Amino acid sequence: MNRIAPTALYQEVAERLRQRIFAHELPPGTWIDEQKLAEQYGISRTPLREALKVLASEGLVELKPRRGCYVTEISAQDIDDIYPLMALLEGRCASEAVKRAKRADIDDLKAVHEVLERSAVEGKIEAFFEANQEFHRKIQELAGNRWLLTVIQDLRKVLKLSRMHSLSIEGRLQQSLDEHRLIMAAILAGNAEQAEQAMHDHLLSGREALARMQDAPSAAKAA
Amino acid sequence: MNRIAPTALYQEVAERLRQRIFAHELPPGTWIDEQKLAEQYGISRTPLREALKVLASEGLVELKPRRGCYVTEISAQDIDDIYPLMALLEGRCASEAVKRAKRADIDDLKAVHEVLERSAVEGKIEAFFEANQEFHRKIQELAGNRWLLTVIQDLRKVLKLSRMHSLSIEGRLQQSLDEHRLIMAAILAGNAEQAEQAMHDHLLSGREALARMQDAPSAAKAA
DNA sequence: GCGCATAATACTGTATCCATAATTATAGAA
């Protein structure tokens, strides 16, 4: 293979495995066969095992001594633990973002928000999903706190273990858009406290939509 | 060696390295010589390398491709980023702890707080330090949120890279005690909001003490 | 026929070996 990136092999393998786990090609609970995977990727077990160590400390897999490696099974309790935490953290991001954002930053954010609006009108769910992620990511970056960013991203990875996505619920997309409007309005108004509250509620609202979905799991789809 | 624990070798090695890093026996910036360390521990490089991967994703070391492994150098910016985040998270812990604590839990906590009081009176800094950690840990456990706990512990590890400990500042111990009294009082009163605020302020106060220490680094000591 | 014990198989964990890339030292030229 033509290696361009200076990244180590174990990192590439880790990333490929992450994608497969997120895509539920390797569903939670799956035993990871080192030999088979190494063969499949055309590499030895050494870098693969190193990759698994990394994924383990990210919480994506569990390494049971002498018993192998299994994709982490996330529980309803974990979801209940993580969402309020994310609400707290992303709320803080929104607050900090308002305090630190320059004019150009807000313009950028507004542009992303408008993509969101348009995608909603045109019913482009995939585009809405993308813009949604971009919106949150931009706010997190604007907060300018490297560690806050890291923590949120780590937790987001764990959430991805669940194939539940609230946007696939009927009506949730419109609700999400409404909430985004509130966040955007608070940011435009330069009201940090209001932005924090709106973002916080937005996350919890997503959690509630998820809960409703679990009761009536009609439209449970992977992203 | 007589292996009793079912833990893998790489885990033991990771833990030993963590301790050495926290103790600043391996100061930030140090290059980690894999061969020498493996020889020193009487093991091969393989489990050592796996341990380093784990430490890297904890942020304790940095793995530069083809350039080796170095103990992470934490910046003043990192400290400034992490402390407010810890304040937010531990504040939430205090709030949740108040909401969930049973009578017996509060009694336990009170006992630890009294050790704190006594250690302060008797000037036993080490004991104070221990009780302090125990106090915070207990509150974090009472919050009953596995992921909140994980995040806090991960960030705490990174903070340990710095040898700065605010308790070693003249007067900070008494100030810390005062703040703990406020927290304890709020918990005893069952006032979650007040406990959250007190814990939050307590953490930020620690950060400020640290800042003062950096200006006049007279008593900078490892724990 | 069922349960337990023993043996065989297979996978995890560790060590050794090899190749490649980076760094340093030395030599030559300006």
Added chain:
DNA sequence: TTCTATAATTATGGATACAGTATTATGCGC
């Protein structure tokens, strides 16, 4: 004398080989 280029040494990254343990299957005994 200094700077550059090349060669040698050293360390990292990856592969392969080996040992130990866990699991499973088979056989024997009850």
